[in-house]
Amino acid sequence: MSLFGTSTGFGAGGFGAATTDTHNPMKDVEVTSPPDDSISCLAFSPPAMPGNFLIGGSWANDVRCWEVQDNGQTVPKAQQMHTGPVLDVCWSEDGSKVFTASCDKTAKMWDLNSNQAIQIAQHDAPIRTVHWIKAPNYNCIMTGSWDKTLKFWDTRSPNPMMSLQLPERCYCADVVYPMAVVASAERGLIVYQLENQPSEFRRIDSPLKHQVTGFTYQHRCIAIFKDKQNKPAGFALGSIEGRVAIHYINPPNPAKDNFTFKCHRSNGTNTTTPQDIYAVNAISFHPVHGTLATVGSDGRFSFWDKDARTKLKTSEQLDQPITACSFNNNGNIFAYASSYDWSKGHEYYNPQKKNYIFLRNATEELKPRNKK
Amino acid sequence: MAQVEAERGLCKENTQPLREGLAVTGLHLSHQEGSCHAAIQQQRQAFELELHMYTGDDPLDIWDRYLKWTLKTYPQGSKESSLTAMLERAVQLFAHDKKYYDDPRYINLWINLAQNSMEPLEMFSYMQDNGIGLTRADLYIAWAEEFEKHGNFQRADAIFREGLKCRAQPMDKLQQYHNGFQARVAHQAWSATEEEPEPARTSMVDLRPRGRKKAVAPVNRTEAAGHSRSLNLQLPRRSARHIQKNPILGFNENQADSLQAAQLKLEPWMAPPSSRANENQVMSEQLADIKIPQKSWCSASSVTVPASRLNFQPFVEEGDQTPSVSACKIDPAVNTVLSDRPPPSKEESVLEEGGGGGVKEQSMYLKELLLNGAVELSIEELRAEHYFARKRQEIEETIQQQSQAKERLRQQIDEKQRLLQLQQSQQRPQLSQQDDTGTDSMQITECRSGTVLPSSQPNAMAFQIFDEGSQSGSAHGSGNPIPCEKDMCPDDVFLPAGDRGLCFKTPYPFPGGSIPLSERTQLSKNFPERTESLNEEVVSGHKNKTLCSSPEDTQDFVKAAKMASSPYHAMGQRAVSPNAGILTKEPSITPQLDADSDGRKKLSPIQEASLEAWGSMASGPTSASSVCTNSGGKAVHHLGRLKDSHAEPHPEAMDQNSPCIQPVIEDPCSVRVRQRLLDQVDLSSFPNFYSEDGPLPMAEEDGVLILGNDTFATYSKMDYENFSIYAGQGGGDVAIKLERTPVPWDFYIGSQLRERLARDSQAPVHDAGRCFLFQDGCVTVHKASQQSTLREVAEESFEEIVASLAMQTVELVRLMHSCHLIHGALSPDTLVMNRHYDEPMDKISAAVALDFSCSVDLELQPEVTAAHILPAAQNFITQDLLAPSASPYQVDLLGIAETVHTLLKKRTMRLVKEDSMWTLEEYQEARPSDRSDAFWSKFFRTVLNPGDRPSVSVLTELLEDMKKSTFACYGA
Secondary structure, rough: OOOOOOOOOOOOOOOOHOOOOOOOOOOOEEEOOOOOEEEEEEEOOOOOOOEEEEEEEEOOEEEEEEEEEEOOOEEEEEEEEEOOOEEEEEOOOOEEEEEEOOOOOEEEEEEEEEEEEEEEEEOOOOOOEEEEOOOOOOOOEEEEEEOOOEEEEOOOOOOEEEEEEEEOOOEEEEEEEEEEEEEEEHEEEEEOOOOOOOEEEOOOOOOOOOOOOOOOEEEEEEEEEOOOOOOOOEEEEOOOEEEEEEEOOOOOOOOHHHHEEEOOEEEOOOOOOOOEOOEEEEEEEEOOOOOOEEOOOOOOOOEEEOOOEEEEOOOOOOOOOOEEEEEOOOOOOOEEEEOOOOOOOOOOOOOOOEEEEEEOOOOOOOOOOOOO | OOHHHHHHHHHHHHHHOOOOOOHHHHHEEEEEOHHHHHHHHHHHHHHHHHHHOOOOOHHHHHHHHHHHHHHHHHHOOOHHHHHHHHHHHHHOOOOHHHOOOOHHHHHHHHHHHHHHOOOOOHHHHHHOOOOOOOOOHHHHHHHHHHHHHHHHHHHHHHHHHHHHHHOOHHHHHHHHHHHHHHHHHHHHHHHHHHHHHOOOOOHHHHHOOOOOOOOOOOOOOHHHHOOOOOOOOOHHHHHHHHHHOOOOOOOOOOHHHHHHHHHHHOOOOOOOOOOOOOOOOOOHHHHOOOOOOOOOOOOOOOOOOOOOOOOOOOOOOOOOOOOOOOOOEEEEEEEEEEOOOOOOOOOEEOOOOOOOOOOOOOEEOOOHHHHOOOOOOOHHHHHHHHHHHHHHHHHHHOOOOHHHHHHHHHHHHHHHHHHHHHHHHHHHHHHHHHHHHOOOOEEEEEOOOOOOOOHHHHHHHHOOOOOOOOOHHHHHHHHOOOOOHHHHHHHHHHHOOOOOOHHHOOOOOOOOOOHHHHHHHOOOOOHHHOOOHHHHHHHHOOOOOOOOOOOOOOOHHHHHHHHOOOOOOOOOOHHHHOOOOOOOOOOOOHHHHHHHHHHHHHHOOOOOOOHHHHHHHHOOOOOOHHHHHHHHHHHHHHHHHHHHOOOOOOOHHHHHHOOOOOOOOOOOOOOOHHHHHHOOHHHHHHOOEEEEOOOOOOOOOEEEEEEOOOOEEEEEEEEEOOOOEEEEOOOEEEEEEEEEOOOOOHHHHHHHHHHHHHHHOOOOOEEEEEEEOOOEEEEEEEOOOOEEEHHHHHHHOOOOHHHHHHHHHHHHHHHHHHEEEEEEOOOOOOOOOOOOOOOOOOOOOEEOOOOOOOOOOOOOOOOOOHHHHHHHHHHHHHHOOOOOOOOOOOOHHHHHHHHHHHHOOOOEEEEEEEOEEEHHHHHOOOOOOOOHHHHHHHHHHHHHOOOOOOOHHHHHHHHEEEHHOOOOOOOO
8 A cells, every 4th residue: 555545644643554553653744765774864955955855864874865745745766875874964055965974984975966976075983973064155064073073075175174173072063154063072062163264163161061060961962043133043952861951152141041951851740750861862943933852762852942941842752762853944844763772772772673754744833832 | 122112211210110010012002102002092992892892790800901901001191091080980880889899800990099099098998988898908008008108107007907907818918018018117217216316417308208299207206216226127027016116106906996996987988089180070970870079178078969878879960950040031921831940731841940859860871881981982882883893793704704615616626626637638539529429518507606796786787878978977076085986886977967878778668558757757767776785685575565655664765766766856858858869979968958957947846835735635635646646656566566577687677668669568578477478388397397385495695495305505695686696505516596486487498498409419408407486486506616707707807718708608699599588688797607617628608697587488479579578678779779670689689798898898888880880989990900909899890780680690600700710718
């Protein structure tokens, strides 16, 4: 039978067979032909592209491209392989190319028109992050690696345009011109400015630092948010222990404006049993509303309004962790990937377990409260 | 070496002494940091890896070795060694495990930590209070030495006595150290006495403690002054006794006890004292559960939260609030939710700022795994390590397998060589015999595939148009900063974006008639198979599946993606464009490019889907577009089935729609057609055919396969589009071909070839092998004396050998055609050389085909009258190489050209048309003087331009010509 034989739209449910399953408790649309191993990253095509294309990278070494049609139907389009697990993907701003970062220590440029991929970057260790930077005077690819460097690549040269030393291994990064932020192992946090050329702007003490004990938790995911003028204003930093910090770069009142909140924990109200804390696996900001989504090892996604400081929604619990998420360019679609995130190590890995990517209508649920 | 020694000499004063001495290697490493840095890092990495991956029950062992390695590698205790961090983590790691408390290795970690910390004495006290190492002499010795360094002999002695009292092991060691200590003290006391008369002494050197701390001078010299100068230093006991009389240095048991009580029974410890003063150092996460009195010696020990000591239980996060934050931005008018600390409501909980107020927490990720080493890891790093470890293991296994295979081959070669020698000695008499009996000694049998390239390869030999538009592509390719060959399909590089030269096929007719345009454009191009590794699984595991039929079947992705070609299927128009196949030096680049951009624009004109639109989509039972796609899906489904019957080399041919022929001619190679044909044939009457009940047996590499009464050992496996071939053994070397369709077409063709050749007494004997038919597949077993495919042979051979291979290929096709069989899919990867080691050099036997899955039997399938019916021909028709109405046999001639060219030039053909004759670009201006040029030029002209002549005569003539040529190395 055809998955979309009866043309279910977003949020309408109606996957007869799936209703009893715990793999899709939110009754969202399943992307056809998901990867065969954990999904490490998702990215939707930029506004410049007509339509929606979704890229997903996986631990099965592949990067896949789907077209997401307006009725929610997904059409597998193509795939490229790395020789190691793929850890991050990003788009060029015109949507013609996709950049992929892999454990094979390379980054590749995938030209979607010709379906060719060529290597464009090389590190001494697996590349954890890849981002496209479009500046008025230059375009480049920024790669962050576990070799403790951050490199900037012109896609035509074998040598990086610039290489910056990081204090530690790069764990996550985000770019919204003219700002880039990199979070590293041992709680490193560096903001870069990208005007003219990339340069270190400021090192920040991890906002995930415990106020009293000084313990900080491992950085796991980061996403830049913008202000009303559509300029990068700060970032949300997710930790391995169920906490997200909202941090402004130049807040009028740092003590007031910056804050952290807990998320992806169980037994929230019950104080008698220990609270289970899960890793925050990914953060994504809604492109229109500025609200954010977090996904966690607990198999839930949550929507938050950082300005009102409220939670907008928490999903039911999936039977697997959620490892990645992304909004499409107009914020109508929220894609999230359900697969094992290795948070409990090798023993809990079940290669037979199927991975999913789900698509959810994101317009209504991510509207800030009390607005309009 | 001398230089090294000198270097060492320069900085050895910084070298910390080790009890067991320093390893010279380590010292050298440490002195040549530049060169050995990488090696050290590697070793460290190995330890870290071991720690993170360890699953046994004695992880302390690794730590112990790690510590010893660190001490040896960084004798100067450089910052780089991160010794303290490592020790801290190790010590904490086992703090909950009482079984280690008396483990000398654990005590050693503690002692090292203490000695490297700012406040070693605190550490020792902590150990004692927590019962760590109370029975180990080492603790007391180290502890006492620490006191001694500080000049506090009294307490040092007390410590020794305490140790002796606890009967710390080994007792004699403790006793020995104690004696030594007493001797030193006595000596010091004595020398102090001695020096007393010189109060004006300027140097304090002798009295300076050995420790790195500058402690106060220990001895009250005035008190000691009364001692006799005649103290016998050889007798420590006596001297000790003397010292005891000293009111201050002296010692008596009672006093000692009280001293101990005063000094050692401090208030209980919350946690080990910190070993470092630098507050910015990150404390281990492990400590999240206990409170560390950080900087306790200078301030703020009040910060310490009174948790139970060494309690690694969930941590109370009291201080975790940011009170200043929680008050902000609350609009009381609007917000009912944002009270400072509201009871979290289910629906709408406020982002709890920081503190949760006394909620116990437990981490749901494998904290220990991430923090096992001295360096924390992220989940992904751990997983990547795991991935790499597995990969390394796989590689090692492969290497092992290969060396085994190599060994096997070597044995075979030895054996064959012996046979060859034997044969040569008998050769002359045999030769004359052979002339009489014809070709008795020729056997077209043992075909073998040792390591045949995977099925994704055939594309590489597909034809290609030489295309000037490709310059940009190739320029880009060569300009590629990091040449990474495996990433660049050679056949892609020379084509403009998205083009695959003659690889694109004229679409095969859909039985149902037309297909939606959107589908057609999708089908237009090949998926770059090189980039897929999933192919094999698709082939072996997922047959006859509808495209994207079930979300369970992820393998469909490849199929689907294959049809989709490039994500934007930009080249959509190309395949159906009438110009597409024309081979010229001036291809219509401009129109193509236009087509590109058009295709791109037309692509998925998805409107910005509003929520409303989606809503309506959802409510409506079927939207127009889904109808469209569904019908497309059905068509694709059918294609999938067609495709199954095709192994290679151009399975895509089927996926295409041919505009130039009338609809509804059934694919002569489809499974259904063959099934029907074979129903007319009594296969069971064929020799060596066995029909087995039950499903296809499981086959795996390095396994055992039982077929009928025979047992085969299987070694290496090669996967193709629709079948796998194992190299195996069982009554000699064999090639075992497994197909997942229960249609033994290969065996049928092979048997027909054998039977029909037998009609002609002159013809060589063909061995069709053995066939085992199962319910869901069939297995064909060929004897295999040769391990190499033509491609492999050609890989490292001269042109002369290739000429021989070409002749073998021609001979095979000639034999088949003479039996009215068409091979249909010649490929260097499924043809095997058929020259036995012991065969006379001057015989040309036919190459052996391992795969007949695209073959057609024209005696059985008389409806195949023209080339266009064959799926394999579509490719050539598109290129205008072949007229649709041409004889179907000509497909194989072009197949020969393609195969031989691939062997010769290791790339695909670039064809040009000259005076209505096709020729290859490289032989266009062949110099007749060059033997090679002349030979190949003629060869290709012949096979590419057969005209209307029957293929058998063309091939016979060609073969004769080739044999006459002195070029081919063993032409007759």
